Amino acid sequence: MTDLTDTRAEVRSARTSARKAGRTGAALAPYLQAAPMALVFLIFFVLPLAATIAVSFWQYTQYSIEPAFTAQNYGDVFYGCLANLPSLCTTFLTYISTLKFCLIVWATTLTIGFTIAYFLAFHVRTLKVQVICFLLCTIPFWTSIVIRMISWIPLLGRNGLVNQTLMGMGVIDSPLEGLLYSDFAVILALTHLYTLFMVVPIFNSLMRIDRSLIEAARDAGASDLQTLRHVIVPLAKPGILIGSIFVVTVVMGDFLTIGIMGGQQIASVGKVIQTQMQFLQFPLAAANAVILLAAVLAAVWALLRLVDIRKEL
Amino acid sequence: MTKMTTTRRSVLRGAAALAGTAAFPAPFVHAQERVTLRYLSTAVNQSPAIAEKASEDLGIDIEYIAVNTDEVPRRVITQPNSFDLVDSEYFSLPNLVPSGNMKGMDASRIERIDQLASVIAEGTVEGEKVGWDGTAPHEVLYLEGQDATSFASSPTEWITLIPTTYNADTLGIRPDLIDKEITSWASLLDPDFAGKTSILNIPSIGIMDAAMALEARGDITYGDKGNMTREEIDATIAALIEAKRAGQFRAFWSNFQESVNLMASGEVVIQSMWSPAVTAVRTQGIPCVYQPLQEGYRAWASGFGLPRTIEGRKEDAAYEFINWFLSGWAGAHLSKQGYYPAVLDTAREYMEPYEWAYWYEGEAAEQDIMAPDGRLLEEAGAKRDGGSYWERMGSVACWNAVMDENQYMVRKWNEFIAA
Numbered sequence: 001m002t003d004l005t006d007t008r009a010e011v012r013s014a015r016t017s018a019r020k021a022g023r024t025g026a027a028l029a030p031y032l033q034a035a036p037m038a039l040v041f042l043i044f045f046v047l048p049l050a051a052t053i054a055v056s057f058w059q060y061t062q063y064s065i066e067p068a069f070t071a072q073n074y075g076d077v078f079y080g081c082l083a084n085l086p087s088l089c090t091t092f093l094t095y096i097s098t099l100k101f102c103l104i105v106w107a108t109t110l111t112i113g114f115t116i117a118y119f120l121a122f123h124v125r126t127l128k129v130q131v132i133c134f135l136l137c138t139i140p141f142w143t144s145i146v147i148r149m150i151s152w153i154p155l156l157g158r159n160g161l162v163n164q165t166l167m168g169m170g171v172i173d174s175p176l177e178g179l180l181y182s183d184f185a186v187i188l189a190l191t192h193l194y195t196l197f198m199v200v201p202i203f204n205s206l207m208r209i210d211r212s213l214i215e216a217a218r219d220a221g222a223s224d225l226q227t228l229r230h231v232i233v234p235l236a237k238p239g240i241l242i243g244s245i246f247v248v249t250v251v252m253g254d255f256l257t258i259g260i261m262g263g264q265q266i267a268s269v270g271k272v273i274q275t276q277m278q279f280l281q282f283p284l285a286a287a288n289a290v291i292l293l294a295a296v297l298a299a300v301w302a303l304l305r306l307v308d309i310r311k312e313l
Numbered sequence: 314m315t316k317m318t319t320t321r322r323s324v325l326r327g328a329a330a331l332a333g334t335a336a337f338p339a340p341f342v343h344a345q346e347r348v349t350l351r352y353l354s355t356a357v358n359q360s361p362a363i364a365e366k367a368s369e370d371l372g373i374d375i376e377y378i379a380v381n382t383d384e385v386p387r388r389v390i391t392q393p394n395s396f397d398l399v400d401s402e403y404f405s406l407p408n409l410v411p412s413g414n415m416k417g418m419d420a421s422r423i424e425r426i427d428q429l430a431s432v433i434a435e436g437t438v439e440g441e442k443v444g445w446d447g448t449a450p451h452e453v454l455y456l457e458g459q460d461a462t463s464f465a466s467s468p469t470e471w472i473t474l475i476p477t478t479y480n481a482d483t484l485g486i487r488p489d490l491i492d493k494e495i496t497s498w499a500s501l502l503d504p505d506f507a508g509k510t511s512i513l514n515i516p517s518i519g520i521m522d523a524a525m526a527l528e529a530r531g532d533i534t535y536g537d538k539g540n541m542t543r544e545e546i547d548a549t550i551a552a553l554i555e556a557k558r559a560g561q562f563r564a565f566w567s568n569f570q571e572s573v574n575l576m577a578s579g580e581v582v583i584q585s586m587w588s589p590a591v592t593a594v595r596t597q598g599i600p601c602v603y604q605p606l607q608e609g610y611r612a613w614a615s616g617f618g619l620p621r622t623i624e625g626r627k628e629d630a631a632y633e634f635i636n637w638f639l640s641g642w643a644g645a646h647l648s649k650q651g652y653y654p655a656v657l658d659t660a661r662e663y664m665e666p667y668e669w670a671y672w673y674e675g676e677a678a679e680q681d682i683m684a685p686d687g688r689l690l691e692e693a694g695a696k697r698d699g700g701s702y703w704e705r706m707g708s709v710a711c712w713n714a715v716m717d718e719n720q721y722m723v724r725k726w727n728e729f730i731a732a
Contacts, residue, residue, distance in 0.1 A: 062719055063390055063412040079724065090724070093731040159579050177508055180580070181564045263564025264514045265557065267731035275516060275730075278383040279723050280390065280408065 049293075056286035065282050073287035094267040095295065101186060101258065101268075102251045102299075108191040109247050110240065113198025117239075118232075120199075121206035134203070137196055149189050149257055156180040156188075181263030189261045194250055198243035205239025206232070241307045245300055252296045269295075348630040349374040353389075354400030355382055357569060357589075358477060358615060362685060363643050371637055373630050381568070382515065389414055394622045398631050400477050403614045404448040404517070404713040410462055410473060416619040417459040417471030422632045425639045426472075428656045430706075433476045433614055434468075438707040443612075447521065447539020447714030450476070450614045460621075474616030475635050476655035478647050481610030481705045485576060485586030489600045498522075498608050499529035500583055502552075507560050511575055511584035514565035516726040518713055520546070521611055522585045523553050525710070529608050539714030543721055550725040554732040569593075576601055585611070588651040591698070592690060603698035609710030610699075616655075648672050649685045653702065675701035 059068040081089035088096070116137065124130045140148055155161045156179040163175040178184055209232065217227040233240075255270025264271075269292045276285040352359070356379040364375035378396055380388060386405040388395060393414035401409065409415050420426045431437050436451040445452070453464050456471040464473070486495050493505070501510055501522065513519045524538040524545075533548050535541060541549065556562065563581050566572040573593045575581040586603065594601035617635050619628070637643070644660030647653075649668065654660045661669050670676035675697055682691040699705045716722055 061411075062715070063408040076724070090728045090731045094727075097731065153574075154578070157578050157580055263562070264567065265562060265565060265730065267727070271730065272727050275723060275727060277387075278515070279517075279719060280387060281720065281723065 052286045052289055055283050056290050058283040058286075060281060060283045062280060073283045074291075076284055077287050077291060090267075090272075091291075094269055094272060097267050098252060098269055101183075101190065101254075102248055104187050105190045105194065105251050106244060106247050108187065109195045109198045110244065112191065113195050113243060114202055114236070114240070116195070116199050117202035117206055117236075120203055121209075137199055140192075141196065145193060146256065146260075148193060149260055152185065152189055152192075152261065153180060156185055181261070181265065183262070183266070185261040186258050186266060189257050190251055190254070193257065194247050197246040197250070198240075201242040201246075202236055202239035205236040209235045237307045238309055241303060241309055244303055248299050248303065249296050252299065253292065347372055347374055348626055349376050350398050350627065350630055350634060351376050351378055351396045352398045352400065353378045353380065353396035354385060354615075355380065358400045360646060360685075362646060363638075366642055366646075367634060367637060370642075371630075371633055373634055375634070389618075389620070393620045396620060397623055397627050398634070399618045399620065400615055401474060401618055402713060403450040403453055403474060403616060404715050406453040406464075406473055407448065407715055409618070410453070410456070410464065413460070413462050414621050415473065416621045416623060417456040417461065417473065418475060418617075418619055418635075419459070419632075420470045420472050422636075423472070423475060423639070424636050425656050425659070428639075428658060429476065430479075430653070430655055430657060432612075432706045432709070433479060433616075433655065438703055438709075441707060443707060444609060444710040444712075446535070446537045446711035447611075449712045450474075450479070450616075474618045475639070476614055476616040477638065478652040478654065479612065479614035480588050480652055481612045481699070481709050482585060482587060483606055483610050483699065484583055484604050485572075485591045485594070486602050486604050487576060487579065487582040487600065488602050490579060490582040495583065495604050496607055497529045498525040498606050501526040501585070502530060502556055502561060504559070504561070506583050508563055509580075509582045510561055511563055511566055511572070511581045513585055514567040516723055517715055517719070518611075519565065520549055520553075520722060520726065521711060521714065523549055525608055525611060527552055529606075538711045540716050541718065541722070543718055546716075546718060546722050546725050550729050553729050557729065557732060592651055596688065596690065605699040605705075605708070609708040610705065611711050611713065612706070612709040613713040646685050649683075653706070657702070671695075671697060673702045675699075675704060 055065065056073055057069050057071070059066045059070055059072070077091055079089065079091075081092055120130055120133055124133055153160075157163070158175045158177065158180070160180070162179060163172075166172045167175065213231055213235075214227055217231045222230065253270055255268045255274055258266050258268040259271055269288065273285045273288045273292070276282075276288065350373060352364075352375050354377075359377040359379055364377065367373055367375055378388075382402070385399065385401050386408055389399055389401065389405075389409050390412050431439075432443060433450045434454065436443055436445055436449050454473055455465040455467070455469045456473055457463060457465045457469065459471050461471065465471070484495065484498065484501065490509075491506075493500075500506065501512070512522045520541075521538055524533070524535055524541070527533045527549060528535055528538070532552060533545065535545055564575060566575055566584070569587060569590055572584065572586055572590045575584065576586070576590075576594045577597050577599050588603055591601050591603040617631075617638070619631055623631060639654075639656045639659065641656075641659030641661075641663045644654030644656060645663030648660050648664060649672065651672070657673070661673075664672070667679040668682070671678040671682055671691070678691055678693050678695050680693050681689055682695065684690050699708075
């Protein structure tokens, strides 16, 4: 008897430990599955970011950077920002200019992007045509961003296609100078480059709207505009938000488009960083990058406050 | 272009050669291996023809590492073991030498050291002193010792950079779109050309273009345009902001091609330019003149330097290549693109008399002038803008520079862009 109970107990305990081992294995699995991505993030995102933050506190000369812990670089970024009020310092002016582009480009890409997505989702009837139209939208992405941007130059220039056409039609007597190397050119190019970032997520949201909701709205006597405002737009919010995050973050950090289309005469935070790198002022550039990152994160945080994205998805 | 990195095979071959020397310690066994020199510079200075010819003449392979103007000093400072030979601008030297990453070159190993152009070696042309504002090459040409981190005030045995190319920059204009005579840098700020001018987007050079214009207009008299005081920087930037607000500038250009496009498209009718860029506009059939101005030129010079880490056969090969570079073929090749070489006499030997007359003596071309690649540059009868070598280099007013107040200048430049 005793032998038997012992054996049973042994079997039971063996089973429990086996189950325990199995459970630890099962508990480990998701971590292992997430490990490759986590590793990639660690090496290519967390480490460089940590290095940037560390270097932003270092000291530098024209030819060297030295480990240190000084807030001097941050002081330099905001040089004259408080002392010279009410006139604005370079950093504030630069951020205001960047924010201005952000707002305008956000508005234009949202308007155009929503319209395109709406058309694709509600007016194109078959899935096949929808897919074809959608692929058509992505064709510009087959060439590089720089080429898409530079191709505006011969169009908008003083002797460009637009000016020649307008003058040929007798609409204007002398060429419009403001078409190229101006705020207008920057906004046009940014809108052209980033509208698709709005179209894709909004289209996705619109496709998920239950069509019976729209029918119900119509049955309840809502006009098209009322349906749009009270049914479609609220349901498209997650898409609008995701698109907005894309556009805002990209425009905040942009310096190539603003540089080329603005004739290098319009300030952007990226350009300030580039100029500082040019002169080997790495710690100062790093401090600027950290502040830019904080500004972008703040913008994303503000956007997320508007829509509870987890709930909506 | 030659290969970009050391291949696995060359490493293996090197290892085999080493093993060979260990097994049979004969003195010349390893000397058969070809040496590859990694040549760091901007793409403009990297002619495939020169690499090919050097490989043929010397048995040394040249592996070009092409980066942009800013990246050259950055690479020297941050990755000094990633190249064997650097072709850097002289104005970067006040940053490069104190970093301790450069190795002084032994003057006794440079065969034609006494024949270097006087404008580089002494800052003179035919005995006459040229303008020394900015980082004049002769001021940063010598080191106190091979490992010194400061410059010598008088000639020594240790050289920082052996010149490769240099030139004198001025304003390029579109004579078909300008109905005035342009004689002064002040025209850059002439309200008649509002919205049709451009300057360089490299702050340290752009500010000197502006200084040339402001001094010409009589606004500011500079102590040294290439090494401004804070007050001078403030005044210059204030004037630039005023001009920008009045819409004087169409755009700033950052690279060769941008300057060509601005000019060729007619967006800009007057701007600071590089000589080969003017040629590039002209080869498109668009009139463009490299206008000599009464205040003189803003000059630049570039040269070969060695990294601190170079030694042994690589170092020998580097000296061999530099000596070959000064022996004429390369100098002639560069001259036919409008640059000037370190040693004039040897370059002359490799040029036709009519080519020499056109490029150096300011004479009208007896025959059509061809580029080294066979393209037509100028038809017979044309003259080089600015005249002879001695007229052009003799009229240098200042040199590209990095200022002592560099950090302050960069801050103020960003202020100008944001204004």
